[in-house]
Structures are given as structure tokens and as C-alpha cells.
Amino acid sequence: MREGTSTVVRREDYTAPSHWIRTVDLTFDLDPAKTLVISRMSVEPNTERPGQPLRLDGEDITLTRVLVNGESISFRFEGQQLVLEHLPAEPFSLEIRNTCAPEKNTELSGLYTSGGSFFTQCEAQGFRRITYFLDRPDVMALYTVTLRANAKAYPVLLSNGNRVEHGTLDNGRHFATWVDPHPKPSYLFALVAGALVCREQCVRSRSGKDHLLQVYVRAGDLDKTEHAMNSLIASVVWDEARFGLSLDLERFMIVAVSDFNMGAMENKGLNIFNTKFVLANPATATDTDYANIEAVVGHEYFHNWTGNRVTCRDWFQLSLKEGLTVYRDQEFSQDMAGVASARAVKRIEDVRQLRQMQFPEDAGPMAHPVRPEQYQAIDNFYTTTVYEKGAEVVRMMATLVGREGFRRGMDLYFARHDGQAVTCDDFAQAIADANPGSDLATRLDSFKRWYSQAGTPRVSASGHYDPGAGTYTVTLAQHTPATPGQPVKLPFVIPVAMGLLDSDGRPLLLQLQGESQYGGTERVLVLEQANQAFVFTGLYGLTGEPVPSLLRGFSAPVILEWAATERQLFTLLHHDTDPTNRWEAAQRLGLLRLMGAVQSGRPLQLDAAYIDAQRAVLRDPSLDAAFKDLLLTPPSEGYVAEQLAAAGVPVDPPAIHAAREAMRSQLAQALFDDWVWAFEAHHDNGAYRPDPVSTGRRALANLALAHLVLDAGRSGDPVWPGRAYQRVQDAGNFTDRQGALIALLGAHHALAELALARVHAQFKHEALVIDRWFALQAGAPERDGQVFQRIKTLVHHPDFLVRNPNRARSVLTTLFHLNPSALHRADAAGYVFWAEKVVEVDAFNPQLAARLARGLDRWRVLAEPYRSAAHEALCRVAARTELSPDTREIVGRSLA
Numbered sequence: 001m002r003e004g005t006s007t008v009v010r011r012e013d014y015t016a017p018s019h020w021i022r023t024v025d026l027t028f029d030l031d032p033a034k035t036l037v038i039s040r041m042s043v044e045p046n047t048e049r050p051g052q053p054l055r056l057d058g059e060d061i062t063l064t065r066v067l068v069n070g071e072s073i074s075f076r077f078e079g080q081q082l083v084l085e086h087l088p089a090e091p092f093s094l095e096i097r098n099t100c101a102p103e104k105n106t107e108l109s110g111l112y113t114s115g116g117s118f119f120t121q122c123e124a125q126g127f128r129r130i131t132y133f134l135d136r137p138d139v140m141a142l143y144t145v146t147l148r149a150n151a152k153a154y155p156v157l158l159s160n161g162n163r164v165e166h167g168t169l170d171n172g173r174h175f176a177t178w179v180d181p182h183p184k185p186s187y188l189f190a191l192v193a194g195a196l197v198c199r200e201q202c203v204r205s206r207s208g209k210d211h212l213l214q215v216y217v218r219a220g221d222l223d224k225t226e227h228a229m230n231s232l233i234a235s236v237v238w239d240e241a242r243f244g245l246s247l248d249l250e251r252f253m254i255v256a257v258s259d260f261n262m263g264a265m266e267n268k269g270l271n272i273f274n275t276k277f278v279l280a281n282p283a284t285a286t287d288t289d290y291a292n293i294e295a296v297v298g299h300e301y302f303h304n305w306t307g308n309r310v311t312c313r314d315w316f317q318l319s320l321k322e323g324l325t326v327y328r329d330q331e332f333s334q335d336m337a338g339v340a341s342a343r344a345v346k347r348i349e350d351v352r353q354l355r356q357m358q359f360p361e362d363a364g365p366m367a368h369p370v371r372p373e374q375y376q377a378i379d380n381f382y383t384t385t386v387y388e389k390g391a392e393v394v395r396m397m398a399t400l401v402g403r404e405g406f407r408r409g410m411d412l413y414f415a416r417h418d419g420q421a422v423t424c425d426d427f428a429q430a431i432a433d434a435n436p437g438s439d440l441a442t443r444l445d446s447f448k449r450w451y452s453q454a455g456t457p458r459v460s461a462s463g464h465y466d467p468g469a470g471t472y473t474v475t476l477a478q479h480t481p482a483t484p485g486q487p488v489k490l491p492f493v494i495p496v497a498m499g500l501l502d503s504d505g506r507p508l509l510l511q512l513q514g515e516s517q518y519g520g521t522e523r524v525l526v527l528e529q530a531n532q533a534f535v536f537t538g539l540y541g542l543t544g545e546p547v548p549s550l551l552r553g554f555s556a557p558v559i560l561e562w563a564a565t566e567r568q569l570f571t572l573l574h575h576d577t578d579p580t581n582r583w584e585a586a587q588r589l590g591l592l593r594l595m596g597a598v599q600s601g602r603p604l605q606l607d608a609a610y611i612d613a614q615r616a617v618l619r620d621p622s623l624d625a626a627f628k629d630l631l632l633t634p635p636s637e638g639y640v641a642e643q644l645a646a647a648g649v650p651v652d653p654p655a656i657h658a659a660r661e662a663m664r665s666q667l668a669q670a671l672f673d674d675w676v677w678a679f680e681a682h683h684d685n686g687a688y689r690p691d692p693v694s695t696g697r698r699a700l701a702n703l704a705l706a707h708l709v710l711d712a713g714r715s716g717d718p719v720w721p722g723r724a725y726q727r728v729q730d731a732g733n734f735t736d737r738q739g740a741l742i743a744l745l746g747a748h749h750a751l752a753e754l755a756l757a758r759v760h761a762q763f764k765h766e767a768l769v770i771d772r773w774f775a776l777q778a779g780a781p782e783r784d785g786q787v788f789q790r791i792k793t794l795v796h797h798p799d800f801l802v803r804n805p806n807r808a809r810s811v812l813t814t815l816f817h818l819n820p821s822a823l824h825r826a827d828a829a830g831y832v833f834w835a836e837k838v839v840e841v842d843a844f845n846p847q848l849a850a851r852l853a854r855g856l857d858r859w860r861v862l863a864e865p866y867r868s869a870a871h872e873a874l875c876r877v878a879a880r881t882e883l884s885p886d887t888r889e890i891v892g893r894s895l896a
């Protein structure tokens, strides 16, 4: 779809379909150049909308025949839609034949080839690129699928459900027929055909049923499937135990494909995954990869209930399945982490991700509600707002009704809506109805503003201690800045979990005014008006003012504005019982210094108090290594930029970079002996295990190594760079090999080149490692423009395959989204490169291009000369006549 065909789709325009498609019988004659598709459907007019023509969606396919009840009929096209009129008022059969060209499908939506096999991707609107259909999620049908293909080239033939028949045909061809017993929308259809092998395992569910689990990969990759299989088994067990949801299929398959636009896809019984989220062994994957695989396998599996059994009425409801399923996968990962401290680490990582990715989206031109009101290209709305903020909305509901209450709500949701296509309202209603009288049920309408209003609320907090009255008053006020199309916001319902510490950091017992007794050391305040005061009583005899610990566990997706003193922050850092707020205190302490340096224009100079606090954290025997790693990692440059923007300060990315680099090197020098200790005490060469304790130890050892190598740049001591290089050579796992490489790259040490060459030579046949090899170079800290220059060379490397999304992202997404000081250059070369690549990629993969295009989303907050130059680059892309609706929507909104 090119220029001229984009239209705006609005949520308020939803109408039920003119017809229902009850069953579909699909036959595929698979051929890369020209695949023939025969679709036989039983169709029923929707009695609520009688006399309507049937408008079938289609895109880039060739129609060859249409039969209604076995007879040919006349038809016409409106745009790419196939319109059938004068249809029977009774149920009828409809047969459609068409062809498509999988090997020409570079968009990777619909039916395409990758590495000589066939794969599909139908969400959101890919099915229409396979055959003409009512390609909308509220039309749910029973599918029977027959695949025919050359037996040698495509020995494995898969589709949704159960294989009921297979056999040989003439001319070296064979076939398989699959029946899916569950009605589903077209976006959950899938087929795979190719030379694949699988790891399989039988599991027996709690209910006593046996299920076959399979993970399909290319022949050389079987040794990298154990972790995915273990994660799948764990997911099956967890969903039964935590939510009482059992696997409803005899067979559940995961297939890995190396060309994929997103992470993975929850097609019924036949999940298709980006290889990145399936394949792992210690030699090629990092701890992060292991954790991501567990999360994504869980996510797709959990969709089987939240998404597939109960699906979305329309695409505006996307967060119904995505927000809820992200919430479920986050909870799964926390439960898998086990002990409280490891759960907290996972929560902090999720919070960090939300604030780094979603908050900027909510503050920029693409800001949209969790349930958007309109779109031009639905693929642009698979956003961190719909996913991660959507998950926070679900989490707030769980906070307001409690853990058991939330489970009751989920049970009611399935009791009411199993087998239906429903809305976000239906979900919220079920949770509330199962918890009458709860903080959610009593204010459901205002709570649902989280679905309809965009923007991140700012909650300003202040505390007042009255020692004579023994009261501490917390005053909370909320304000949400305007977002595009939404100038005025109504107050949100904001659960604020909190506690109070005494000045020595001990938790205080809490009693709110009006309560008859003390009730624990933590409370959830419900802020629902623009301004509210909460009075804690009985606080006599304290030696100093209480220190409030607000928004514990990050209980709501808001920006907390609280003018904390350094002293209060140090108290929270060292003593709070809530790990999220300890981390937050560390972030704020770092942020204050970084922002101070940037705003004053003076070089950053760390003070003894800050350095001592960092040392105390590093040496604290009561803290886990993983938690230390989080506490000791300063806020990212992107986060600092957003904080400055929120304070109305024009953003100068190279200045932020300089301040953060200065912070890193001063900590490297000041804590040198401590880093040596940390490295020696945490690096070990035992067998690799991806559990939270070992993962945390590796993270801290690698953080220490990075500082030690960095300090060598100052001292000239060759020992630590030498040790890092040695580790690149002989590390027992890829996490440590990568950690050493990052240390050398981060210090701009000469040995980095040698190390990169070694890694490339050793892993040149491991695509996912080569992706990392590119990404590490593209993401290295900028110095004198060298990283940008390297990136310009990297895109001409013979291994840089721009049509492979993972490889393209490894360089381009890394530069555009993750390496601000390399992208934002005074000579505008970064923006010229951005424009060139967006246009180049848009010509063959609009979805990918639109995501890359978002790299300049926040141009308005930039300082000059960056702002004008970025604006000019955006205008240049927008001026092109040949642009996909996807990319046009992004640049259009950016410039609006």
C-alpha cells in the first residue's frame, strides 16, 4: 500500500460486521513464486444488519474465482476490497480462489518465505494478504487447513490445531490437513512449511490431560532450544497454578524464524517466534537473552487465554489482550525469580523500561491513550503505551482489589466472555463486578480514564510534620499535561503505595486520621481528586521529621514530583524497606548531579557524599549483586534528557553524554579498589546457569570490569584492559564475553578492535551473535564522532543485511533509539543518515521503517542546532510522495 490510500480509522465508527464467517476450509498449493489459495467458507448474514453487501479485505493478491453456493457471481473492487452484492439472505457457501507471491513479500506480513521455508504473520491485518476475508478480530471461524507442497523442500507442514491427515501426492509433493477445534479471528491463523526439526516433550496438566509441546527450529539450532522448552513447560504450570487456566490443545507448537518484524506471535497452537526469543545456549546468548526468552515464551503462551479464547472486538481494544498479557508475563517472571529480592529486581527493570520508553512516548507527538481513538496504520499502535502502560493499568486494578480479588475478577471475565470478542470496558467491568465495594468498583468510571486519556500524570507531593499534634500530612496534587488532541484532562484514580520512615530510617507504624488503631507500615492512598491531603496521626516523640517513601513498588505510572532533600534521599537509599524506592533514591541522587552539570554548563564534579554512598552500596553485604548493579548504574542519557525536557530545559544530547561519562570515570577512579574487590568477589568460572543469583553476580562483575578498564584510560595501566581482552578470548559464556567487549568499547581502548575481530571470526555463523556484534559497535559511547563514523561503515559490511529486521535493528534502532550522542550531531549528519535509512527501508518494509522513523519523535525538545536540523530532516522525509501510510503517519504526527 503506497501513498494515497491512507485513511483514518476511528474507534467511534465501530459497527458490527455485515456477515459472520462460521467455518473456513483453506487449501494451499505452496510455491514461493506463486501460491494458490482456495478458501471455502460458510457465511451467515448478520441478522442485525440485513441487506448489506459483503466487503472482503484483500491486499496485494490476485483473485481468480468467486463462487456463491457453487455458482459464479459478479463482483467489483472498491480500492483493494472485493465487494459482493445481491447475496442470499440465508447462510451460504462462498468459495474464493486467489494467488499470492510469498517470495516477493518483503513486508513480512501475510505469507512469506525466510531461509527457504514458508511462514505467516497475520496480526494485525496480514490475513488479507493471503486471501480475501473479513479480516477483523470480531469475525471468529473454525478453520480446516490443507497444505500441499514439495516433500523434499518442505518436509514439515504445520498449521493451527491438530493434524488429522497427511500423505503423499503426485510429483514429489505431499500434504497435511489440520483442524483447529477453537473458533478464532483471522489474525491468529498461521502456517509453516519447511525443513525444520523439533525438540518435543509431553506434559500432563493438573487436570490429567496430556499435551505435546514442540519447538521447531532449523537443523543446526536444536542445541539452543532447551531453555525455550523449559520456559514453555513453566508457563503451562504457572498459568494453571496462578490463574486456573489450562492448555486447551493437544499440541502446542513454537516455531523460530529469523526474518520477523516483532518479537513473537501467539497464533493459536502455533506460535511463531523471532529466533532471538527462542534460541539460546551459554556460548551464544546473554543472561538478558535468557530472561527475555522466558518472558516472551510466557507472554505468547498466556495469550492463549488472554487474547485467543477471549479476543478483541476491534483493534482499538488491543490493550485488552496486550496490557493484560504483559501484566501476566511480568508476574510470571517475578514468580520464576523466586525470592523477594529477585522479584524486586524484575520489577525495577520493568519500571526502568516503562520510564525510559513509555514516558517519552506519552510526552511526545505519538502520545495516545492505552485505548487509542484513531489510527491510520494499526501496526503503528503496537506501542509501549498499549503494552507496558496497559500492563500498569491492569496492575493498578490488581492493587485496588487485592490479589485474591483480582483472581476473582479474572474468573468472572472468563465466565462471562470465553469465546467472545470484547472490549477494555468489559474487562474492567468484570474485575469491578467481582469486587463490589472495592476501591475499584466504587470509582470505576473515573478509573477508566486510564484507558481514554493520554499523558503521564504528574503527582506533586509534599509532607508536613507537626510534632505537637503528632501528625504528618501528605499532600498530593495531580496534573496531566495536554497531549495531541486532548487539551484538558480529568483527574485519574492513582493508587499511591507508601510508608514513613523515622529519621534513622526505621519504618513507622501508620494510622490515618479517623482510624481507630495502627495498621502496619504501608498504605495504599487513593488519589482521585486534583488535590488531596492524608493525615497520619500518633507520631509523637520522633527525633526528627518522618521521611516519606512514596509510590512504593511504582504503584502507578506517574511522575512523582517531590522536592526531596539529599538527606531524605540518602535515608531512603540506605534504609527503605521498599527496594523500588531505594533504587529510585539512587536514581534521583545521580540525576540531580547530572542535571546540575548540564544546566550549569560546568563539568561534573562528584562530591564525597555521593561517592561514599555508592561505595557503601557496593560493599553492603546485605544486598544482592543484581540489586547493586541496578543501584550503581546511573540514569540513562535518554532518561536524563526526558527529565530536562520535563523541566523545560532544551535538550543537548552531547552535553548529557559528557556529564554521564564524567560520572562514570570519576566513579571508576574514586572506587577503584572497590571495583577490584567487586570483580574478584563476583566473577567465577563455574558452569553457566541463568538463575537470578548467578545472573546478578555476572552483571556486577561486568559492571566492575567496565569501570576498571575505563580507569585504565586515565592511569595507562595495561592490566585491566589485558584481563578484559583475555576474557573476550576465553570466557565460558557469552554474557561475560560481551561484558568484556563492552568494557573495552566503553573505554575506547585499542584492544577493542582486536576483540571485535576475534568475536566476529569465532561466531560468524551465529546470526544472533553477529546481530549483537553490530549492536555493540553501534551502541558504544560516542567520542569525537567515531561511533557515528563506524556506523556509516558498518552498513556497508557484507554481513549487514538491511532486509533482515534483526540485523537492520542491530545498527539502525541502536543508533536512532539508544545512542543519542552518536545520532545528534551539530553537523546534522546523524539526521541525514536517519532520513536516508527510513526512506530506504520504507520501500520494502513499512512496519520496520515506521519504527525507525520514531527515532526523531522528540525533536521539539532538542536544543539548537539539533532542533532545526532534525526538523528539516523530518520535513524532507514528509515531502516524499512515495511513502507508506505507516511511515507517513509517524512523520506526519511528528510534524503536526
Ligand code: 0A1
Binding pocket: 121, 123, 124, 261, 262, 263, 264, 265, 266, 299, 300, 322, 379, 382, 847
Ligand atoms: N501479538 C504479538 C505481537 C505482534 C504484533 C504484530 C505483529 O506483526 C505486525 C507480530 C507480533 C505479541 O504481543 O506478542
Ligand code: ZN
Binding pocket: 299, 303, 321, 322, 325
Ligand atoms: Zn502480546
